Amino acid sequence: MDVELANSRSAKRFTQRYAESVSQPKAQFFRKMGLDIIMARREGISFYDAQGKRYINCHCNGGVFNLGHRNPEIIAALTEALEKYDIGNHHLISAPKALLAEKLTDSMRVPGQKKDEEIRRVLFGSSGGEAIDLAIKIARGYTRRRDVVSLVGGYHGHTGLAVKAGDAKFLDPFNIDREGFVQIAFEDVSQLEAALARKPAAIILETIPATLGMPIISPGYMKKVRALCDAHGVVMILDEVQTGLGRTGKMWAYQHYDVSPDMVVTGKGLSGGIYPISATCFRQKFESVFEKDPFIHISTFGGAEVGCYAALRMLEIVNDREFLASVTKLSDFFSRECRALQNEFAALKEVRQLGLFMGLVFEDAASCLVFLKALISNGVFAVYAANDKRVLQFLPPLVTSEAEAAEIMRIVRQSLRDLGSIKNRLMKLVVSFMIG
Ligand SMILES: Cc1ncc(COP(=O)(O)O)c(C=O)c1O
Known part of the structure; x- marks a missing residue:
């Protein structure tokens, strides 16, 4: 099946088959959001879509992928x-x-x-x-x-x-x-x-x-x-x-x-x-x-x-002292980096955090949604909190290395910059209008 999924034409076909046999409304929703991603290869902290684009998984399905994808152990x-x-x-x-x-x-x-x-x-x-x-x-x-x-x-x-x-x-x-x-x-x-x-x-x-x-x-x-x-x-x-x-x-x-x-x-x-x-x-x-x-x-x-x-x-x-200490060390890194971004970018209002359970709070829901779109297109997958769409749920895998953490934060920073582009400012207006 992977071979079939490995090009964009077959991915489109699978989206259609999904719509016809699983859920038309879901397929429509994802198409409309530009998020009709089909997960193909997956490994470590990342998964890849049918076109081979890599996404670092900072959604982790709410913790399912705490140990990354297909953890060998x-x-x-x-x-x-x-x-x-x-x-x-x-x-x-x-x-x-x-x-x-x-x-x-x-x-x-x-x-x-x-x-x-x-x-x-x-x-x-x-x-x-x-x-x-x-x-x-x-x-x-x-x-x-x-x-x-x-x-x-x-x-x-x-x-x-x-x-x-x-x-x-x-x-x-x-x-x-x-x-x-x-x-x-x-x-x-x-x-x-x-x-x-x-x-x-x-x-x-x-x-x-x-x-x-x-x-x-x-x-x-x-x-x-x-x-x-x-x-x-x-x-x-x-x-x-x-x-x-x-x-x-x-x-x-x-x-x-x-x-x-x-x-x-x-x-x-x-x-x-x-x-x-x-x-x-x-x-x-x-x-x-x-x-x-x-x-x-x-x-x-x-x-x-x-x-x-x-x-x-x-x-x-x-449940190992060293592993938990590594999670805390990683959390400290994200804490420092996110707070620095908060000082730099006015749209990022607050960082909620306990360890690697993090919520990035934006000035409004439209900013969060447009930021999320930029983030995903730049290669980090995450979702917003359904009952407070100002908040991006930010859950990097617990096994993220220091180098990978730095890469994630580079992409977050780039996506915050993108949020300020003219195109995205216009998109923010459209999204604000759509969500009221
Ligand atoms: C806090 C919390 N409790 C319960 C559930 C339900 O878990 P499941 O989808 O495995 O039934 C979820 C799922 O997202 C959850 O986030």
Whole structure:
């Protein structure tokens, strides 16, 4: 297939076939945006389109490609696993699941923590949404309450319960109601207090809300959430599907805060970019939900055994002091460079950052969109935050070398210069008009 994809004429044909057999509206959208890129070869921090143009991936699918594309160590682990294993039987006891669960919970250990506060159990799924659904089910089952509080503009996936914790635009077209789900504004302490005083089952938060534009939650707010959850018996669920697994320079972004959640959900990067897997990690006490019947929740593909091996290797790579230190060193470089650009280019208003979880905030949405177009055409792929289009989500792979980081920043600088060109200033006017 690669041979067929390797020239622009066949790429056009595939775009057409995609439109006719997968999604006409999506194909149209990408054509209109000039983003009808077909990923062909992929390697390290980059992928290539059908014409051989290289894009450095600073989107990383929200963390899926934290270790780059087709990471050889993950491929080796999966290849080895394929010699002996397959998906496994989700009804039986599984050694790879046990090993992976141990590694995950070990990474959440807090020295001196009370035993009943430790996260000691893990159930696996194959997508982030599935893992969020399970976290909500367990919270409801344990508390015997119904309501779930989430942030306005947050995102937790498109599956049955996760979707209800997100935007109305994902519910209304499907005639799904939000019954049992309540939303509160980001960092609004009085809304938080009122919502938790009504004793919901759970509150769910992304440790850094990516779709909302990557605002960094203040330590005071995070502590308040924990304290109110304790006071009202509410389950605190942190969605680390994007922020976890080393992205912020710690294994889990919540470890930057002095709090310990009741549940942590992970996905995306756990796949090593190769085999889909997700996990719902929770305190032991919640297991009582499954005491009467351990089969009230199952997932055929969740924690597939070959996937567990890929994930185990992924964890070994990331949960390493030196690796995490290298992420922090890289973050310091991007921090310095981005702040220098902020002084130089008025359109770049703010840099939001925790480790390599970065949001570049532009003066308005039109500037961000035109900058993004320039960035992609100059060879760095990224996306904007859907619920705050002023913000470019900037997520370089964690394995970016110093030389590659310098190359990324050269392209960012060039794209900021391009934003000031007459052509782009005109385009900005058109885009402003289009998006109102
Ligand atoms: C923060 C967050 N939670 C949950 C999900 C859902 O994950 P999935 O698409 O694997 O269901 C996503 C996906 O983008 C996400 O970014």
